[in-house]
Amino acid sequence: xxxxxxxxxxxxxxxxxxxxxxxxxxxxxxxxxxxxxxxxxxxxxxxxxxxxxxxxxxxxxxxxxxxxxxxxxxxxxxxxxxxxxxxxxxxxxxxxxxxxxxxxxxxxxxxxxxxxxxxxxxxxxxxxxxxxxxxxxxxxxxxxxxxxxxxxxxxxxxxxxxxxxxxxx
Numbered sequence: 001x002x003x004x005x006x007x008x009x010x011x012x013x014x015x016x017x018x019x020x021x022x023x024x025x026x027x028x029x030x031x032x033x034x035x036x037x038x039x040x041x042x043x044x045x046x047x048x049x050x051x052x053x054x055x056x057x058x059x060x061x062x063x064x065x066x067x068x069x070x071x072x073x074x075x076x077x078x079x080x081x082x083x084x085x086x087x088x089x090x091x092x093x094x095x096x097x098x099x100x101x102x103x104x105x106x107x108x109x110x111x112x113x114x115x116x117x118x119x120x121x122x123x124x125x126x127x128x129x130x131x132x133x134x135x136x137x138x139x140x141x142x143x144x145x146x147x148x149x150x151x152x153x154x155x156x157x158x159x160x161x162x163x164x165x166x167x168x169x
Contacts, residue, residue, distance in 0.1 A: 022070035022153030025056050025113070025144040027084055027121070028077035035075075039084075039121050046118035051087070058093050058109035059143030065089050070153040071113050075124050076140045082124030086157050087115035109145070117160050125160060133159070 027035050042052045056073075058065065066089065073085035091112035098108045119125065130139045134152035 018066060020068055020150055022148045022150045023065060024141060024146045024148055025071055025073045027073055027075045030077035035121060042118050043120065052115040054113050054115060055110050056113050057144050058111050059145035061145030062093055062109050065093050065111050067091060070150065072153055072156055074139055075121055080122060080124055080126065081140065082126045083130060083156060084121055084124045085115045085118045086160055087113050090114050119160065
């Protein structure tokens, strides 16, 4: 198949098309958002094959994310740390109210996400496994919005699509 005919979701882009990208989004239970109540609602939805539409902070990033980009949510701040969800970006970045009352700016960047697979917050794909897939990726950055290589994101998406018996988790 000719590269221009390939689905742009796999990262290939024809002339004038934007290349698909991938980004990390952080879940930090030590900050002002306790994710556990949301995960209690969302995990059964994910287990039934439903996607979860959410809005998420983009850290310092104010541009560069587009619908169709890959989204990887990584739990940081408290052990166990690691990947807890995958999905895709469904909106461009927009500015909205700051979620963190300790932040110096009153506004923050936000983006719509559709989570397609959630994992238990206390049983994430461990950072060591993620580092094996993407050894040059900084899996625990200080804020959301860090770009990661698309091939790494696709490998991670494939990993969480497997059953626990196949991933060794």
